[in-house]
Amino acid sequence: MNPTEVFSFTDGLGIDGETVWLEQSPFTTKVDVTTHPIQSTPTGRSVLVSGGSRGIGAAIASRFAGDGHRVANLSRSGRGAASGGLAVACDVTDSESVDLAVKKATEANGPIDVLIANAGITDDKLMLRMGEDSFADVLDTNLTGAYRLVKAVSGPMLRNRWGRIVFISSVVAMSGSAGQANYAASKAGLIGLARSLAREFGPRGVTCNVVAPGFIDTDMTAELSATRRDDIVDSIPLSRIGSPEDVAATVDFLTSDAGGYVTGAVIPVDGGLGMGH
Numbered sequence: 001m002n003p004t005e006v007f008s009f010t011d012g013l014g015i016d017g018e019t020v021w022l023e024q025s026p027f028t029t030k031v032d033v034t035t036h037p038i039q040s041t042p043t044g045r046s047v048l049v050s051g052g053s054r055g056i057g058a059a060i061a062s063r064f065a066g067d068g069h070r071v072a073n074l075s076r077s078g079r080g081a082a083s084g085g086l087a088v089a090c091d092v093t094d095s096e097s098v099d100l101a102v103k104k105a106t107e108a109n110g111p112i113d114v115l116i117a118n119a120g121i122t123d124d125k126l127m128l129r130m131g132e133d134s135f136a137d138v139l140d141t142n143l144t145g146a147y148r149l150v151k152a153v154s155g156p157m158l159r160n161r162w163g164r165i166v167f168i169s170s171v172v173a174m175s176g177s178a179g180q181a182n183y184a185a186s187k188a189g190l191i192g193l194a195r196s197l198a199r200e201f202g203p204r205g206v207t208c209n210v211v212a213p214g215f216i217d218t219d220m221t222a223e224l225s226a227t228r229r230d231d232i233v234d235s236i237p238l239s240r241i242g243s244p245e246d247v248a249a250t251v252d253f254l255t256s257d258a259g260g261y262v263t264g265a266v267i268p269v270d271g272g273l274g275m276g277h
Helices: 057-068 095-109 132-160 181-204 226-234 243-254
Strands: 005-011 018-021 044-052 068-075 088-089 114-117 163-168 207-214 266-269
Touching: 005 243, 044 057, 044 095, 044 132, 057 114, 057 243, 068 095, 088 095, 095 132, 114 132, 132 181, 132 207, 163 181, 163 226, 163 243, 181 207, 207 243, 243 266
Parallel strands: 044 068, 044 114, 068 088, 114 163, 163 207, 207 266
Antiparallel strands: 005 018
C-alpha cells in the first residue's frame, strides 16, 4: 500500500468523511478503553449473538444475560434461550434481515458493543457428491453472514472507539475434515476475516478474535452413534467432550476488560484435539 493511501468510513454507519490511515501507528494517541462509558461498570454492555437459539450460541447469550448485559439473541426462528435476553428473528444470508435485526436490537439495548457471530450450518458431502449450491450455501451462512453482521454493527463501535467482535469458528478450520470441505472452508475464512479486521479496527479500540471449538456436546453431535462418539473422545487429550459453557467462558474473557489486549487471535477450545494444526 502506498504510504499515503487511506481508507474513509463513509458507509453511513461509520464515521462519515473521517480518514483512517492504514499503516503502522496510524494514530498519535493511544485508545484508553477505561474512558469508554460502558466500561466504567462491570455490566451493561449491548451484546448481539447470532445463532443463539441453542447449543453454543444459547450458552453464550445466557452467560452474558446472566452477567447483567443487554443481550439480543438472533436466530432464524426468532426463538432464543429463555435466559438469553431479547429474541430477534434474523436470517444472516439476507442483508435486509440483518439490518432490521440490528435496528431492533439497537432500539432495545443501545448501539452494539459486543458482536458474537456464531450462526452456522453444515451440509456434509464428499467433494465428488457436493454440488455448487451446497458449497455456496454453507459459505453464505457461515462466512458471508459474519461479514454482514460486522458491516451492520461496526460503525458505532468505531465511532465510540471501543468494541469486541468474536467469530465462532471450528477446529476443522485448521485440521480439515473429510466430507466437510464447505464447512471447513467457511470456518477457515473467518480467521482471515478476523485478522484483517483486527488490523483495520485496532486503531479504533475494537478487537476481533476467533474461538475454534472442538467436539462440543450439542444437538448436532448428539446425533452421532455411541461408537463414533467414543472414538472421538479417545482422540481428545482431555478425554472428554466439551460443553457449550466451555466455549462461552472463553468468549466471556475475550470480550472483557481482561481480554482487551488480545486481537487477531485464534483460541482453541477443543481439549487439545487440534494440537499441531
